[in-house]
Amino acid sequence: MSRRRLIGAAIAACATILLAGCQAGHGGSPGTSHLVVGFAQVGAESSWRTANTKDIESAFQHAGITLRFSDAEQQQANQIAAIRSYIQQRVSVIAFSPVVESGWDTVLQEAKAAGIPVILTDRAISTDDPSLYVTRLGSDFTKEGEKAGVWAKKEFAAASSVKVLEIEGTTGSAPAIGRTKGFEKEIGDDSKFSIVDSQDGGFTRAGGEQVMEAQLKAHPDVDLVYAQNDDMALGAIQAIEGAGERPGKQIKVISVDATHDGMEALAQGKINFIVECNPLLGDELVKLVKKVTAGKSVPRRIEPPERTFTQEQAIAALPTRKY
Amino acid sequence: MKNLLAARLTWPVVALAALLLLNFVLQPNFFSIRVQDGHLYGSLIDIVRNGAPTVLVALGMTLVIATRGLDLSVGSIVAIAGAVACSILASSGSEANVPVVIVAVAAALAAALVLGAWNGFLVAVVGIPPIVATLILMTAGRGLALLITQGQIVTVSSAAYRVIGAGFALGLPVSILIAAVIYAAAALLTRKTALGMLIDAVGVNPIASRIAGVPVKGINWSVYAFSGLCAGVAGLMISSNVTAADSNSAGLWIELDAILAVVIGGTPVGGGRFSLSGTLVGAFIIQTLTATAYTAGIAPGVMLVLKAIVVAAVCVMQAPRVRSRAQRRVPSRPRAGVRS
Structure with a gap:
């Protein structure tokens, strides 16, 4: 029975390859109306995430590709169940944003056996078998940290010493690790920068506020706050204002994400600089799906276009921002 | 001595x-406190202000525990209160309007009161053990809050709403004043009337109390409703302070902090006796520990261990056996009738 199933899977895999080859052979613009994509989202925990979902849904609708969407409510078990059901439905491509890094080998083996290519969005997985997914579409967190560091160096070019306070994201999370590493590497070669403290603000406003409140007492002379997301930056701003200082003036603030609330604070001059972390992955994902199903090779790692914002750029960009 | x-x-x-x-x-x-923009500013003020929600939740928890109960649902009620208030504000279109803010706050408090009364109903009328009865709302409540906010973090920018958690009056943070008023009211009600004694009685022996004519059901019902209301006010403070309702993380684990504060303060978990002043001290110990972590730069993971050590030490010191030994060791002047 198991052998028969294996043969069946092999035939299905061959058929997929043949079909894909067939389409590629036709050249020009292969029809995409028959494609069905299964997308397993993490959840709807933040405004970043909801913008990500909305963009992916509208991109597929626009491209005329059927999208089967599922929300895992932050639970890996739900996501695995969703992927299994996509495999049974024989969708053309499975895309998902993994809740956690590990524990995906079994279900992705099943997808592989069924000949369904897998694309990771936003977050990464850890596995010993690189053939389990075709490509990962998502931001490079280390690069985001580096961009923040580059701006800090430029902004404080004339200063003789700069005291920096880091408000980190949840300890151990991939964005927190990358954003710390990139930033500290970038300013590390300039001895005038000293990091007075680096504290966990848990990616929340309340966390950012309490860290900043305590640090303002311990280091009232801090020059620059590097908050690893907009929510913590907004909390820090509140604490700075509570201390009677002006955020963005006496104490400069750098943040990452570029969500709507963060961009408004930037436009008001309370944040000085934001490094974007782009949730609008829809169009790129549609392109990838078309390429993969057409049998074309795609790079293992694709980064979405991401920019940085100063106050003027934020004012200009705000009216047309999607999130 | x-x-x-x-x-x-x-x-x-x-x-x-x-x-x-x-x-x-x-x-x-x-310890330095200075006047900043017409209000007091300093580390101690921060600790009291950030501790105000924990104080309130622990206050309600003290009375519940005094009746041999337990309320695990307070964290979820915190999230729901914030979600209700912010959703009303955000959908009103005129969130700066003071009457709108009052409606939003009243609706959130009403929701919290109803949820507390629901816990009271399950415990007092249906007779479900408190830990199970409140576990229902603890589990379902956060989902309910997410339903209300549609899974989003609802942000508001109402200056009037912000007063509750981040405003100042009489030179002090409004949240401290609110907590102080509720604390004083609870202290007066339980110590200057027979209510405190009745709560004790229910905790000591509910059956004997009922036979003696104590309205056991009514007392049970009201302590859970009061606990829900306290959690609702705490939820408003937390969401108002950050002007947003974060259903995922608002009030997360606050039930455990509150239970810890009650236990540190010397109220036995078995009920029958309670100390509001002890709970106050307990809540400030917990908040000071958190503040110490930020000041000293201790990683949050490590901080949990320190928290556990302090809690364990205080609990051991309070254990009746340890206290009676300490008493015996101290050389004392001969005095009659001090044996407790």
Whole structure:
């Protein structure tokens, strides 16, 4: 029975390859109306995430590709169940944003056996078998940290010493690790920068506020706050204002994400600089799906276009921002 | 000296003083309080202000525990109160309007009161054990809050709403004043009327109390409703302070902090006796520990261990056996009738 199933899977895999080859052979613009994509989202925990979902849904609708969407409510078990059901439905491509890094080998083996290519969005997985997914579409967190560091160096070019306070994201999370590493590497070669403290603000406003409140007492002379997301930056701003200082003036603030609330604070001059972390992955994902199903090779790692914002750029960009 | 060592409140107060002293060593300007923009500003004010929600939740928890109960649902009620208030504000289109804010706040408090009464109904009328009855809302409540906010973090920018958690009056943060008023009201009601004694009685022996004519159901029902209301006010403070309703993380684990505060304060988990002042000290010990972590730069993971050590130490010091031994060791002047 198991052998028969294996043969069946092999035939299905061959058929997929043949079909894909067939389409590629036709050249020009292969029809995409028959494609069905299964997308397993993490959840709807933040405004970043909801913008990500909305963009992916509208991109597929626009491209005329059927999208089967599922929300895992932050639970890996739900996501695995969703992927299994996509495999049974024989969708053309499975895309998902993994809740956690590990524990995906079994279900992705099943997808592989069924000949369904897998694309990771936003977050990464850890596995010993690189053939389990075709490509990962998502931001490079280390690069985001580096961009923040580059701006800090430029902004404080004339200063003789700069005291920096880091408000980190949840300890151990991939964005927190990358954003710390990139930033500290970038300013590390300039001895005038000293990091007075680096504290966990848990990616929340309340966390950012309490860290900043305590640090303002311990280091009232801090020059620059590097908050690893907009929510913590907004909390820090509140604490700075509570201390009677002006955020963005006496104490400069750098943040990452570029969500709507963060961009408004930037436009008001309370944040000085934001490094974007782009949730609008829809169009790129549609392109990838078309390429993969057409049998074309795609790079293992694709980064979405991401920019940085100063106050003027934020004012200009705000009216047309999607999130 | 003997009486001091035996007093229930001594060790929690010593622990709090030691923690404050540690902060002073770490940061010499820890005790300095100055006037900033017409209100008081300093580390101590921060601790009291950030501790206000925990104080409130622990206050409600004290009365529940005094009746041999437990309320695990307070964290979820915190999230729901914030979600209700912010959703009403955000959908009103005129969130700066003071009457709109009052409606939003009243709706959130009403929701919290109803949820508390629901817990009371399950415990007092249906007779479900408290830990199970409140577990229902603890599990379902956060989902309910997410339903209300449609899974989003609802942000508002209402200056009037912000007053509750981040405003100032009489030179003090409004949240401290609100907590102080509710604390004083609870203290007056339980100590100047027979209510405190009735709550004790229910905790000591509910059946005997009922036979003696104590309205056991009514008392049970009201302590859970009060606990829900306290959690609702705390939820408004937390969401108002950040002007957003974060259903995922608002009030997360606050039920455990509250239970800890109650236990540190010397209220036995078995009920039958309670100390509101002890709970107050307990809540400030917990908040000071959190503040110490930020000041000293201790990683949050490590901080949990320190928290556990302090809690364990205070609990051991309070254990009846340890207290009676400490009493015996102190050389005392002969005095009649001090044996407790």
